[in-house]
Amino acid sequence: MSLGILLLSIVTILVLFGFAHTVLDRMRLNDKTAILFLIAIIIGTFLPNIPLGKKLSINIGGAIIPIILVIYLMVKADTGKEKIRAIIASIISAGIIFFISTYFTGEEYSTIFSDPFLIYGIVGGLVAYIIGRSRRSAFIAGIMGIVLADIAQVILNIVNNTPGVIKIGGAGVIDAVVISGIIAVLLAEFIGEAREKMQGGTSKKHMRFENSEFVSSLGNDKKENKIDKNKEEDDNDV
Structure with a gap:
């Protein structure tokens, strides 16, 4: 079993038991979805690749499903600004990963990592968080950074007339996709939580955290007080 499948299995169990509910809720993603x-x-990783030509194919679990997930999350994004940030973060992350994969061979990783896709995932997750910032944008960039870098490598292989069938989303890409996405969203969650607590001191004592941002609760408090007061007057009339 590959590292990516193992991590996916663990995450699935955590979601089933409700441990990831808060993170998913902030990403506008419910547990069932x-x-x-x-x-x-x-x-999808165990299904046959879908041929796109004589020398090109695409993996369902390593590319198609992650892309569908990204599109789903993009549609759920609250603002156009968040969508643009996610796209920019994805492109920059892909560029950095492509640079690493192109100009560094496996020998450079042999003393640190046994699999270069591991470092692709780590780098992708870090870059995705730094640029994406929000949980959803970071997660989108974490996934698409790897997928876009893989597509860029595929295009390069086609241009160079690399022999054999070229696969999009295969050969360890799923591991990098999973690692990158998990690192990006965990960084966004933990660092985001810390920042929210630091920024939510006395200056925001009348505010509550809702939909990934602070909103004033003064209006609601006044409404509740008014309702209670009216109810009390009605009781006195009776």
Whole structure:
């Protein structure tokens, strides 16, 4: 079992038991939908690649399902600004990963990592968080950074007339996709939580955290007080 499939299995179990509910909720992703995507990715990795020509094919779990998940999250994004940030983060992340994969061979990783896709995932996750910032944008960039870098490598292989069938989303890409996405969203979650607590001191004592941002609760408090007061007056009239 590859590292990516192992991590996906662990995440699926965590989601089933409700441990990831808060993170998923902030990404506008409910538990059932998340489980469906996770299972689809796992199953998709074991299905035959879909041929796109004589020398090109695409993996269902390593490329198609992750892209569908990204599109789903993009549609759920609250603002156009968040969508643009996610796209920019994805492109920059892909560029950095492509540079690493192109100009560094496996020998450079042999003393640190046994699999270069591991470092692709780590770098992708870090870059995705730094640029994406929000949980959803970071997660989108974490996934698409790897997928876009893989597509760029495929194009390069086609241009160079590399022999054999070229696969999009195969040969360890799923591991990098999973690692990158998990690192990006975990960084966004933990660092985001810390920042929110630091920024939510006395200056925001009348505010509550809702939909990934602070909103004033003064209006609601006044409404509740008014309702209670009216109710009390009605009781006195009776």
